[in-house]
Amino acid sequence: MSDSRSQLGAGAELRARIDTSTPHSARFWNYFVGGKDNYEVDREIGEQIKGIFPGLVDVALTSRLFLGRAVRHLIRDEGVRQFLDIGTGLPTADNTHEVAQREAPDARIVYVDNDPIVLTHANALLTSTPEGRTAYLDADLHAPEAVLEAAAGILDFSRPVALIILNTLGHVADHDQARDLVRRLLAGLPSGSYLVISDSTATSEGMIAASEAYNASGATPYHVRSVEEIAGFFEGLELVAPGITQVPSWRPDQEPPTGPTAVSVDAYCGVGRKP
Template sequence: MSDRDPRLDSAAEIRARIDTSTPHSARFWNYFVGGKDNYEPDRELGDHIKEIFPGLVDVALTSRHFLGRAVRYLAGEQGVRQFLDIGTGLPTADNTHEVAQRVAPDARIVYVDNDPLVLAHARALLTSTPEGETAYLDANLYEPEAVLKAAAKTLDFSQPVALMILNTLGHVADYDQARGLISQLMAGLPSGSYLVISDSTSTSAGMVAASEAYNSSGAVPYYVRSLEEITGYFDGLDLVDPGIAQVTQWRPEPGSASGTSTSVDAYSGVGRKP
């Protein structure tokens, strides 16, 4: 089944909201992971940042691999059947619903984003196994109560939900506000739910320089944070082993391309709500 947002049918309105004259984080990230949904300003900035800090490409790719491992762990080992993915980004291979429903065909997934280009591609996301369901919300991280209310049309909040916020929180300039948004979202989920986060970190001069170059490009700024700040997102939750780790080191799968020993300036964690 699919639950389509009626705004998806307003193609002209969606196109009018897309600004291709300046770089955009979703398109920029799409370029780094080898996608085709990007424009010249995104590619120019991407090439410039590759010169400053080539390691950001590894961050993009390995963060995507972490998503797959986290979803497989939750769906396969913990029996989670519901996922709320905020900051969806542009669809590539192995989106949350594809990974989850490969393990559990009855899984339900709600994607949340408020970017018009992502919205324009939502039809590609709104696919599902017959047993499961996917939905897309054109909604804003800054309105957690509205997100939860809308997501409740698809998800059963009496059962555990995995809240996925990957490479998104850096858009929230104020760290305390970012933590507050997470707290509000997790407060609306039942015991046994999970928080899944990965993000770039200020753990090298190269990453800091790349972040500064990105923020001066005209794109909506993205702020990399310290390892201590990433850890703080999980206050009050029980961290899943191995705790907060580089995205390459969170439960790597031996012999799989999804796990690598590469050291990257991106950390991740999965926490369970008691």
């Protein structure tokens, strides 16, 4: 009973930390991908952004589909069985562990986020096949060594790990700092590990205007970058074909039969292997 009371107390504390008066990136993105874990303030800025740049909805949807394609490729073609997913966001359909364990029931997945909203939904992520394992860490991208230390209790760092950072690095304003954080995370992973990144890009006036409107809403700012800056995260890695590309164009032949597969979006992605 003491554990139950402790969990209930922790849940109440997390809920008390949630601010529903300003938009929130995880809830905003959840709204765009059709989730239900959002508030009126998130839907209002979502509708405002749609009016400015409807294409951001395609960014959200195609980025989610890219996650599935990347995970399936790493399991089917590269033999990866371990995933470290940083900046998890709110769970919807086809989360990393669901895709991975459908392909390989023994896959291990560690989610990392430090947001109280996401933490309150952690139980939805903590399901696993009997053969595999899924875990959730309350940790911060800005402390990569602490993330790796905690993840090492679940993942075997003598074997390759896929590091997944989707639509998260834009919260780090300084590009050099963002690259340093990625380098430090990769430094703790063995040879043969992979980096998977997708992010919105400043490749149209509409996306730039949408970013400015979102940042003016009171939400934690998100900084869209150039394609060259996205490519910079993969310096020193061996890019998996087709390289750095628009999100829908990364191995679209593996796409399920439904969903937006042929749109052009202001979001780029890549998968790279650590030598």
